[in-house]
Amino acid sequence: xxxxTKDVKLTINIGKRLLTTGVCLVACLxxxxxxxxxxxxTAAAKDAVIPAKAKPVKNTFQSIWIIDNQTVxxxxxxxxxxxxxxxxxxxxxxxxxFWGLYASSNIRIGVDYAPINNLYLGLGFEKYDELWDGSAKxxxxxxxxxxxxxxxxxxxxxxxxxRADPTKSLFSxxxxxxxxxxxxxxxxxFTDNLSIQVSPSITHQNAVxxxxxxxxxxxxxxxxxxxxxxxxxSVAGRYKLGDATALLxxxxxxxxxxxxxxxxPNLSFGFEFSTSGHTFQLFMGNYxxxxxxxxxxxxxxxxxxxxxxxxxxxxxxxxxIGFNITRLWN
Amino acid sequence: MFDHKFEYRxxxxxxxxxxxxxxxxxxxxxLATTLIALSIxxxxxxNIVQKTKPWPVPEKNAKTPNPVKSDKESLATxxxxxxxxxxxxHGKTGLGDGSKAAQLKTQPQDLTTSAMQSQSDGSLxxxxxxxxxxxxxxxxxxxxxDDIWSVVNYMRTLKKS
Numbered sequence: 001x002x003x004x005t006k007d008v009k010l011t012i013n014i015g016k017r018l019l020t021t022g023v024c025l026v027a028c029l030x031x032x033x034x035x036x037x038x039x040x041x042t043a044a045a046k047d048a049v050i051p052a053k054a055k056p057v058k059n060t061f062q063s064i065w066i067i068d069n070q071t072v073x074x075x076x077x078x079x080x081x082x083x084x085x086x087x088x089x090x091x092x093x094x095x096x097x098f099w100g101l102y103a104s105s106n107i108r109i110g111v112d113y114a115p116i117n118n119l120y121l122g123l124g125f126e127k128y129d130e131l132w133d134g135s136a137k138x139x140x141x142x143x144x145x146x147x148x149x150x151x152x153x154x155x156x157x158x159x160x161x162x163r164a165d166p167t168k169s170l171f172s173x174x175x176x177x178x179x180x181x182x183x184x185x186x187x188x189x190f191t192d193n194l195s196i197q198v199s200p201s202i203t204h205q206n207a208v209x210x211x212x213x214x215x216x217x218x219x220x221x222x223x224x225x226x227x228x229x230x231x232x233x234s235v236a237g238r239y240k241l242g243d244a245t246a247l248l249x250x251x252x253x254x255x256x257x258x259x260x261x262x263x264x265p266n267l268s269f270g271f272e273f274s275t276s277g278h279t280f281q282l283f284m285g286n287y288x289x290x291x292x293x294x295x296x297x298x299x300x301x302x303x304x305x306x307x308x309x310x311x312x313x314x315x316x317x318x319x320x321i322g323f324n325i326t327r328l329w330n
Numbered sequence: 331m332f333d334h335k336f337e338y339r340x341x342x343x344x345x346x347x348x349x350x351x352x353x354x355x356x357x358x359x360x361l362a363t364t365l366i367a368l369s370i371x372x373x374x375x376x377n378i379v380q381k382t383k384p385w386p387v388p389e390k391n392a393k394t395p396n397p398v399k400s401d402k403e404s405l406a407t408x409x410x411x412x413x414x415x416x417x418x419x420h421g422k423t424g425l426g427d428g429s430k431a432a433q434l435k436t437q438p439q440d441l442t443t444s445a446m447q448s449q450s451d452g453s454l455x456x457x458x459x460x461x462x463x464x465x466x467x468x469x470x471x472x473x474x475x476d477d478i479w480s481v482v483n484y485m486r487t488l489k490k491s
Contacts, residue, residue: 058474076473192406243413276415276471330470 056142060151060189061197063279064112064120064137065324066236067250067268068287068295072153072187072197074139077117079330083110083124087288087322090301100320108290126290133159133291143188150188155199157181159291176207181293193240203230203293224259231255232296238272246272248281254296264302266295268322281324288320385462387453394452398479400486408484411472416481419464424488434464442490454482 061071064081075081089103097103110124110133122135134157141152161177163170171177183201190196210224236250252266270283286301301318308314398404413422419434421427424441431438439446458478461467472478 055474055476058477076470078470243410274414275418276466328471 054145054147056144057151057189060143060187060195061238062246062272062274063281063324063326065279065281065326066197066238066248067270067281067283067285067322067324068252068266069199069234069236069250069292070137070153070155070183070185071236072139072151072185074118074120074137074153075112075114075328076330077114079112079114079120079328081112081329082327083108083112084325085110085290085322087290088320090288090318090320091284092318106288106290124290128289129294130162131159131291131294132162133157150186153185153187155183155185155292157292159293171207173207178206179291179293179297180204181291181296183292194237196235196237198233198235200231200233201292201296203232203296204228205230205293205297226258226261226297227256229256230258230263230297244274246274248272248283250285252287252296252299261298263297263299264306265304266299266301267303277328279324279326282321283323284319284321286318286320385457387456391456392450392453394455396451396455396479396482398476398483400483404480404483405487407477408480408482411477411481412484415468415471424485436464438465441485442488444489447486447489451479451482454485455479458482 061073064071064073064075065083065085085108087106089097089100089105091099093100093103106126106128108124108126110122112120112122112135114120118139120135120137122133122137124133124135125131126133135155137153137155139151139153141148141150143149143151157180159179159181161171161179165171181201181203183199185197185199187195187197205226205228208224208226208228210222212220213223214221232252232254234250234252236248239247241247247269248271249269250266251268254263254265264286266286268283268285268287270281270285273280273282286303287295287299288301289295289298301320302314302316303319304316306314306316412420417428418430419426419428420438420441421431426438426440428438441447455475455478457465458472458481459467459469459475468478472481
């Protein structure tokens with residue numbers, strides 16, 4: 001029985017999934033080019049009046065977070081930031097735990113600092129898995145009229161599971177506790193109100209659960225339940241409703257098909273409220289973890305209904321309420 | 331009988347004591363009230379001093395011309411930054427009546443008056459960039475100086491005509 005549950009596979013049509021992602025990306029690029037050419041003409045007209053060097057576009061996003069993902073934004077040198085993030089339980093229990101608000105919640109507290117321009121370093125601690133994470137973010141290209149239609153930022157995150165494990169039942173080696181997450185964030189501010197970003201990522205886990213399928217004099221074969229490297233892509237957008245309020249949406253799609261334990265995609269949406277030193281994001285989504293790599297690998301909440309390999313139907317709609325608060329000192 | 335008398339005396343003594351303590355308390359109360367009143371007066375006085383505290387701007391900064399033309403784009407940038415960074419204290423229209431103004435030690439001044447508006451662009455730019463007391467420095471919060479100039483441009487539109 002135990003073996004069976006372990007071996008349950010989710011049937012996700014990889015071809016269809018790749019096609020959808022592809023179509024989305026192409027649509028994004030096409031949209032990008034039409035707006036880019038439209039903006040270039042206005043830029044040319046303005047340049048004729050004041051011959052000044054074009055400056056990078058500002059405020060593509062208001063915060064370093066867009067719900068569960070990092071945005072392309074890297075704050076100015078000397079900025080110190082504190083983040084408080086909460087993810088409550090899923091809303092499915094209804095009134096009994098007040099739609100998840102009184103269920104067990106996950107919390108991350110983090111700090112970030114920009115020692116030089118374009119670089120942001122962060123350190124955080126998450127309740128789940130007693131996870132420490134260190135991150136680095138570097139702005140490679142900034143969207144500038146006539147120079148670059150998009151902004152590109154690299155984001156890397158290294159996390160360490162620090163749960164006590166005296167019997168070594170969780171981790172055989174210390175390095176098994178480490179997870180790395182690397183992503184490239186490509187963003188464009190289309191209009192004053194609309195910004196969209198696409199970020200492909202790769203998550204690497206040093207150890208995966210597995211078991212022996214053959215162990216005799218001819219040799220051993222090991223069945224690994226997950227792959228060591230996992231690719232995923234996320235698309236996120238912001239639409240400003242006013243100077244301080246914006247709508248946010250974020251979608252994360254796993255791309256690598258895992259042998260078992262396929263992670264679910266994530267759909268989240270909500271509001272952002274900004275002041276001079278704070279941003280406050282309030283939203284609903286599927287990701288309950290507060291580390292990008294862990295979320296990409298282990299998300300069990302699905303936004304959509306799906307069918308498992310055995311034919312079992314699993315209901316989607318596992319949403320939870322969450323918020324991100326950031327405080328900037330600069 | 332004796333007992334009654336004794337009790338009577340005792341009660342008189344008690345009530346006398348009560349009156350005494352009450353008087354003591356009263357004098358203490360008066361003292362406390364006076365102290366509070368004094369502190370309020372002195373606080374109000376410091377407030378008055380702060381209100382009129384001059385904010386000198388180095389001549390070089392005051393004379394710096396505004397390099398950003400007050401066009402539609404600059405005013406839009408200025409307005410958006412004003413609403414995000416300034417309006418919570420200075421008010422949506424610059425009257426100093428923002429929602430956070432009451433919590434401040436320094437009452438934000440009415441920026442719509444001609445006395446305020448007669449300051450040079452360079453002076454306003456300097457004050458926004460550097461800040462003082464309750465007014466934060468916006469050098470890093472609005473990292474592009476041209477954007478601060480745009481805020482100055484927008485502040486000009488707040489003038490009462």
